[in-house]
Amino acid sequence: EIVLTQSPGTLSLSPGERVTLSCRASQSVGGNYLAWFQQKPGQAPRLLVDDGSSRATGIPDRFSGSGSGTDFTLTIDRLESEDFAMYYCGQFANSPLTFGQGTRLEIK
Protein backbone atom coordinates (compact mmCIF):
# COMPACT_ATOMS: atom_id res chain seq x y z
CA GLU A 1 0.00 0.00 0.00
CA ILE A 2 1.30 3.45 -0.93
CA VAL A 3 1.29 5.76 2.08
CA LEU A 4 0.94 9.46 1.33
CA THR A 5 2.31 12.00 3.81
CA GLN A 6 1.22 15.62 3.49
CA SER A 7 3.03 18.57 4.97
CA PRO A 8 2.60 20.80 6.72
CA GLY A 9 -0.42 19.80 8.74
CA THR A 10 -1.69 23.38 9.00
CA LEU A 11 -0.78 26.58 7.21
CA SER A 12 -1.83 30.08 8.26
CA LEU A 13 -1.65 32.59 5.43
CA SER A 14 -3.26 35.81 4.22
CA PRO A 15 -5.28 36.41 1.06
CA GLY A 16 -3.07 37.32 -1.86
CA GLU A 17 -0.18 35.14 -0.73
CA ARG A 18 1.25 32.15 -2.57
CA VAL A 19 1.28 28.70 -0.97
CA THR A 20 2.88 25.36 -1.77
CA LEU A 21 1.53 22.14 -0.28
CA SER A 22 3.57 18.94 -0.25
CA CYS A 23 2.60 15.30 -0.73
CA ARG A 24 5.23 12.60 -0.40
CA ALA A 25 4.61 8.97 -1.32
CA SER A 26 6.18 5.92 0.33
CA GLN A 27 6.94 4.55 -3.15
CA SER A 28 6.85 5.88 -6.68
CA VAL A 29 3.39 6.74 -8.02
CA GLY A 30 3.26 5.15 -11.45
CA GLY A 31 2.08 7.28 -14.34
CA ASN A 32 1.98 10.27 -11.97
CA TYR A 33 -1.56 9.20 -11.08
CA LEU A 34 -1.62 11.65 -8.19
CA ALA A 35 -4.56 13.97 -7.64
CA TRP A 36 -5.36 16.90 -5.36
CA PHE A 37 -8.72 17.62 -3.76
CA GLN A 38 -10.16 20.57 -1.87
CA GLN A 39 -12.71 20.01 0.88
CA LYS A 40 -14.75 22.61 2.74
CA PRO A 41 -16.73 21.90 5.93
CA GLY A 42 -19.86 19.88 5.28
CA GLN A 43 -18.96 19.31 1.63
CA ALA A 44 -17.53 16.46 -0.39
CA PRO A 45 -13.98 16.65 -1.71
CA ARG A 46 -13.68 18.45 -5.04
CA LEU A 47 -11.10 17.39 -7.64
CA LEU A 48 -8.60 20.17 -8.39
CA VAL A 49 -5.72 18.48 -10.19
CA ASP A 50 -5.42 15.05 -11.80
CA ASP A 51 -2.44 13.12 -13.15
CA GLY A 52 -0.07 15.25 -11.12
CA SER A 53 -0.55 18.47 -13.09
CA SER A 54 -3.80 18.54 -15.09
CA ARG A 55 -6.35 20.99 -13.73
CA ALA A 56 -9.86 19.61 -13.53
CA THR A 57 -12.71 21.24 -15.39
CA GLY A 58 -13.60 24.67 -14.03
CA ILE A 59 -10.60 24.97 -11.69
CA PRO A 60 -8.97 28.43 -11.77
CA ASP A 61 -5.44 28.66 -13.17
CA ARG A 62 -4.10 29.93 -9.84
CA PHE A 63 -4.08 26.23 -8.86
CA SER A 64 -1.19 24.22 -10.28
CA GLY A 65 0.20 20.78 -9.57
CA SER A 66 3.66 19.43 -10.21
CA GLY A 67 5.96 16.60 -9.30
CA SER A 68 6.73 13.02 -10.16
CA GLY A 69 7.83 9.79 -8.58
CA THR A 70 7.41 10.24 -4.84
CA ASP A 71 7.26 14.04 -4.47
CA PHE A 72 4.32 16.16 -5.55
CA THR A 73 3.23 19.73 -4.83
CA LEU A 74 0.12 21.83 -5.18
CA THR A 75 0.71 25.56 -5.57
CA ILE A 76 -1.97 28.19 -5.15
CA ASP A 77 -1.09 31.67 -6.41
CA ARG A 78 -2.78 34.76 -5.04
CA LEU A 79 -4.89 33.11 -2.34
CA GLU A 80 -8.54 34.11 -2.31
CA SER A 81 -10.90 33.84 0.65
CA GLU A 82 -12.66 30.79 -0.81
CA ASP A 83 -9.36 28.88 -1.00
CA PHE A 84 -9.11 28.46 2.77
CA ALA A 85 -10.05 24.79 3.25
CA MET A 86 -8.62 21.29 3.68
CA TYR A 87 -6.50 19.88 0.88
CA TYR A 88 -5.89 16.18 0.26
CA CYS A 89 -3.71 14.31 -2.16
CA GLY A 90 -4.62 10.85 -3.40
CA GLN A 91 -2.83 8.25 -5.47
CA PHE A 92 -4.69 6.28 -8.11
CA ALA A 93 -1.90 4.18 -9.56
CA ASN A 94 -1.88 1.23 -7.20
CA SER A 95 -4.62 -0.62 -5.40
CA PRO A 96 -5.61 0.04 -2.69
CA LEU A 97 -6.18 3.67 -3.63
CA THR A 98 -4.99 5.88 -0.80
CA PHE A 99 -5.23 9.46 0.42
CA GLY A 100 -2.98 11.69 2.48
CA GLN A 101 -4.06 12.93 5.89
CA GLY A 102 -4.64 16.46 4.62
CA THR A 103 -3.30 19.99 5.03
CA ARG A 104 -5.50 22.63 6.61
CA LEU A 105 -5.13 26.06 5.02
CA GLU A 106 -6.44 28.73 7.36
CA ILE A 107 -6.68 32.50 7.27
CA LYS A 108 -3.99 34.27 9.26
Add this chain to the structure above:
Amino acid sequence: QVQLQESGPGLVKPSETLSLTCSVSIDSFKRHYLNWIRQSPGRGLEWIGFIYNSGNTNYNPSLKSRVTISVDTSKNQFSLRLTSVSDADTAVYYCASGPGWTPHHWGQGTLLTVSS
Protein backbone atom coordinates in the same frame (compact mmCIF):
# COMPACT_ATOMS: atom_id res chain seq x y z
CA GLN B 1 -23.48 17.70 -15.39
CA VAL B 2 -22.62 14.56 -13.45
CA GLN B 3 -24.62 14.09 -10.28
CA LEU B 4 -24.40 11.39 -7.64
CA GLN B 5 -26.69 10.98 -4.65
CA GLU B 6 -26.24 8.56 -1.77
CA SER B 7 -29.12 7.09 0.18
CA GLY B 8 -29.08 4.90 3.26
CA PRO B 9 -30.48 4.25 6.74
CA GLY B 10 -28.33 6.69 8.76
CA LEU B 11 -28.16 4.35 11.75
CA VAL B 12 -27.15 0.69 11.92
CA LYS B 13 -26.74 -1.57 14.95
CA PRO B 14 -23.42 -3.27 15.68
CA SER B 15 -22.95 -6.63 13.94
CA GLU B 16 -25.67 -5.82 11.39
CA THR B 17 -25.25 -5.22 7.65
CA LEU B 18 -25.03 -1.75 6.12
CA SER B 19 -26.56 -1.12 2.72
CA LEU B 20 -26.14 2.13 0.79
CA THR B 21 -27.23 3.08 -2.71
CA CYS B 22 -25.88 5.71 -5.09
CA SER B 23 -28.00 7.12 -7.89
CA VAL B 24 -25.92 8.40 -10.80
CA SER B 25 -26.92 10.73 -13.64
CA ILE B 26 -24.28 10.34 -16.29
CA ASP B 27 -24.59 9.10 -19.83
CA SER B 28 -21.35 7.16 -19.55
CA PHE B 29 -22.45 5.37 -16.37
CA LYS B 30 -21.48 1.98 -17.73
CA ARG B 31 -17.98 3.15 -18.67
CA HIS B 32 -17.18 4.86 -15.37
CA TYR B 33 -15.39 3.51 -12.34
CA LEU B 34 -17.94 3.70 -9.53
CA ASN B 35 -16.38 4.10 -6.10
CA TRP B 36 -17.34 4.04 -2.47
CA ILE B 37 -15.13 6.13 -0.19
CA ARG B 38 -15.65 6.92 3.48
CA GLN B 39 -14.32 9.59 5.81
CA SER B 40 -14.03 9.65 9.57
CA PRO B 41 -12.01 11.76 12.01
CA GLY B 42 -9.92 8.76 13.00
CA ARG B 43 -9.28 7.22 9.58
CA GLY B 44 -9.43 10.21 7.25
CA LEU B 45 -10.42 9.43 3.66
CA GLU B 46 -10.54 5.68 3.08
CA TRP B 47 -11.22 4.05 -0.27
CA ILE B 48 -13.59 1.10 0.07
CA GLY B 49 -13.68 -0.17 -3.51
CA PHE B 50 -15.05 0.31 -7.00
CA ILE B 51 -17.02 -1.50 -9.66
CA TYR B 52 -16.63 -1.00 -13.41
CA ASN B 53 -17.70 -2.45 -16.70
CA SER B 54 -20.95 -3.53 -15.05
CA GLY B 55 -19.41 -6.14 -12.82
CA ASN B 56 -15.67 -6.07 -12.27
CA THR B 57 -14.76 -5.08 -8.74
CA ASN B 58 -11.68 -4.00 -6.81
CA TYR B 59 -11.83 -3.78 -3.02
CA ASN B 60 -9.58 -2.44 -0.30
CA PRO B 61 -7.94 -5.51 1.27
CA SER B 62 -8.64 -4.08 4.72
CA LEU B 63 -12.39 -4.40 4.08
CA LYS B 64 -12.56 -7.03 1.36
CA SER B 65 -13.95 -9.81 3.54
CA ARG B 66 -16.97 -7.67 4.48
CA VAL B 67 -17.66 -5.63 1.32
CA THR B 68 -19.78 -6.17 -1.76
CA ILE B 69 -20.31 -3.50 -4.42
CA SER B 70 -22.94 -4.17 -7.05
CA VAL B 71 -24.55 -2.22 -9.89
CA ASP B 72 -28.05 -1.99 -11.37
CA THR B 73 -27.56 -0.48 -14.81
CA SER B 74 -31.31 -0.38 -15.49
CA LYS B 75 -31.71 2.12 -12.64
CA ASN B 76 -28.32 3.89 -13.00
CA GLN B 77 -27.55 2.88 -9.41
CA PHE B 78 -24.77 1.11 -7.61
CA SER B 79 -24.73 -0.17 -4.07
CA LEU B 80 -22.49 -0.92 -1.11
CA ARG B 81 -23.04 -3.77 1.31
CA LEU B 82 -20.86 -3.94 4.42
CA THR B 83 -21.39 -6.80 6.84
CA SER B 84 -20.69 -7.14 10.58
CA VAL B 85 -20.41 -3.40 11.20
CA SER B 86 -18.84 -1.95 14.34
CA ASP B 87 -18.17 1.48 15.80
CA ALA B 88 -15.14 1.74 13.52
CA ASP B 89 -17.47 1.83 10.52
CA THR B 90 -19.13 5.07 11.67
CA ALA B 91 -18.26 7.59 8.94
CA VAL B 92 -19.53 9.77 6.15
CA TYR B 93 -19.89 7.54 3.10
CA TYR B 94 -19.38 9.01 -0.37
CA CYS B 95 -20.06 7.55 -3.76
CA ALA B 96 -17.81 8.90 -6.48
CA SER B 97 -17.19 8.24 -10.15
CA GLY B 98 -14.60 8.84 -12.82
CA PRO B 99 -13.51 7.74 -16.29
CA GLY B 100 -10.43 6.21 -14.68
CA TRP B 101 -9.37 5.31 -11.17
CA THR B 102 -9.37 8.97 -10.03
CA PRO B 103 -12.80 9.95 -8.67
CA HIS B 104 -13.80 13.09 -10.55
CA HIS B 105 -17.37 13.45 -9.31
CA TRP B 106 -18.59 12.95 -5.76
CA GLY B 107 -21.95 12.70 -4.07
CA GLN B 108 -22.70 14.95 -1.11
CA GLY B 109 -22.08 12.10 1.34
CA THR B 110 -24.29 10.35 3.86
CA LEU B 111 -23.51 9.95 7.56
CA LEU B 112 -23.68 6.39 8.80
CA THR B 113 -23.64 5.86 12.56
CA VAL B 114 -23.17 2.45 14.12
CA SER B 115 -24.86 2.35 17.49
CA SER B 116 -27.15 0.15 19.52
